[in-house]
Amino acid sequence: MFISSELFIQVLAAFLFMMGTLIVIQRRNTIMVLMGIELMLNAANLSMIGFSHYLSLVDGQMQVFFTITIAAAESAVGLSILINLFRNFGSPKTGEASILRG
Template sequence: MNTDFINQIGLNHYLILAALLFTMGMAGVLLRRNVIVLLMSIELMLNSVNLTFVAFSKYLGLLDGHIIVFFVMTIAAAEAAVGLALAVTIFKRFREVNIRFFEHLKG
């Protein structure tokens, strides 16, 4: 099997993929109503950013990008925990996880 194309994958490819993933995630955040899906979309956006970091790290031969990815993953985990907790609370209250119920938080 010809594996040459792997060597031909450059920084631009990674960046384009990351941009596509980020756009998909953002579209999900802006358009979907389900809180769970929303959280997943946020994860998608975060990971697209991670991908960019890793790509740049490899390209520049520096370790900084890798390290920041660990931070982002930690924060993403924390964010997911808080987000899911909110989702559970909303579900308990309204028997549904629609984002519009968060409007009740308006003062």
């Protein structure tokens, strides 16, 4: 192989973050947008764990612990907002909510 596994983790995290950004910007389905946010959070977690492992530290793992907690809370709140959005507009498209009025 041409690259070490530590560098491979960082490249993979950058790629997954890129795909998450593409999904968040380009998809019109609100559920897919939320999933893109989760993918970006996962990529950031992977990068932090990789650096924490590479530098023999434990702080990156603690940061990932807190990030996972916040991500779980964020997805619960986000999905309940999404269900309200669907109830109001009858469609999961992001364009329906462009005027931000019920």
